[in-house]
Amino acid sequence: MLPIARSPRRATAASLVGVAALVLAGCGSQGDSGGxxxxxxxxxxxxxxxxxxxxxxxxxxxQEAKAQDAKVYSANSKQDAGTELSNIEDMIARDVDALIVQTVNVDALEGDIAKAEAAGVPIYLTSVATSDMSDVLGAAVVDLKKVGALDAGWIEKDAAGKDVRVGIVAGAxxxxxxxxxxxxxxxxxxxxxxxxxxxxxxxxxxxxDVAENMIQANPDLDYAFVANEEMAFAVRKAFDAAGAEDVKIVSVNGTEEGIAAVTDGRLSATVANSALTIGQTAVRSTVGLLDEKQGVDKISDIPLVLVTKDNVSEAPQYCPK
Incomplete structure (x- = not known):
């Protein structure tokens, strides 16, 4: 990989745009802004x-930054859009070559991107794409609507045309x-x-708490969609305590614990979208796009796998070792 001098990067940053954005959330190493x-x-x-x-x-x-001989600073926005913008400002002050952002709110991205663009720092986004793709370096996209649709498709197949009642435990x-x-x-x-x-x-x-109230109000619930597996385990606990062991839960992530829960029946299905793959893709693509390497996609679609008892062996590795 060729070194990137500071001044050429600033001069060419405007040409390194034209993609999409992505979302979810994270934590910082060595505190909220470790190196x-x-x-x-x-x-x-x-x-x-x-x-x-x-x-x-x-x-x-x-891990991927180390493999690419890159230095990375990290910060945690803690699900707060104001903190996210402040973190971006702090990264700009560190004179980073590019930003990788797992946004807490798609609506907040417009201000984030404008702030970084004004400073000549390109942004690469992870998880979801914005409608305006003109001002970002690239994106590693998880088609989150497709994730939800895959879980819904499993319910449709399992219900086999019967009238069923569904509860949703959303995220933030x-x-x-x-x-x-x-x-x-x-x-x-x-x-x-x-x-x-x-x-x-x-x-x-x-x-x-949400699940306890939900099952009390809807004792005839058939299915529940839960927006990540950590919550799904708690929902399963609440349903079982209420004697609603027959409610089938579908979820999202494909963690090691989630795959184990599908295997033993606590979850009926989950959609695997590997955090390992997202992180690797984001770093490799950011470095490649900064270097203007040929063959580096600005938008990379992260593979999705609907995991059930029938195909647990096909689930991708979720987390780095």
Missing amino acids: ASDGSVTLGFVNGSNTHFHTCLLKSVE PGAASDLLVGGFEDALPASAKVVANQPGMFNPAKAQ
Whole structure:
């Protein structure tokens, strides 16, 4: 990999645009703004939360940056759009060559991108794409609406035309959760009625409270869609405690624990979208696009796998070792 001098990068940053954005959330290494390995390229990684997904995403970014001889600083926005913008400003002040952002809210990206563009720092986005693709370096895209649709498709097949009642335990309003839930609801068959939809805020304790209230209000619930596996485990616990062991739960992520839960029946299905792959793709693509290497895609679609008991062996590795 050729070293990138500071001044050429600033001069050519405007030409390194034309893609999409992505979303979810993360945590920082060595506190909220730790550093990583020395290298000829300096990257800033702004993560969005502290879920297992975000922890694995951070590990993947750090490992791949080391492999690419890049230096990476990380920060955690803690599901707050204002903190995300502040983190981006801090990264710009560090004079990073590019930013990788797992946004907490798609609506917040416009301000984030404008701030970075004004400073001549290109942004590469992870997880979801924005409608305006003109001002970002690239994106590693998880089709979150398709994720939701895959879970809905499993329910349609399992219900086999019967009228069924469905509950939704969403994540935090905005960003990933809205896309997941929207894709799920849009793909449900007409015979499936959504009787409850409440946010669990990507917090297992909150999700358990939501599930307890949901099953009390809807004791005849047939299925539940839960916006990540950490919450899904808490929802399963609440349903089982209420004597609702027969409610089938579908979820998202494909973590090692999630695949084990599909295997033993606690979850009926989950959609695997590897945090390991997202992080690797983001770093490799960012470095390649900065170097103007041939054959580097600005938009990379992350593979999705609907995992059931029938195909658990096909689930990709989720988290770096």
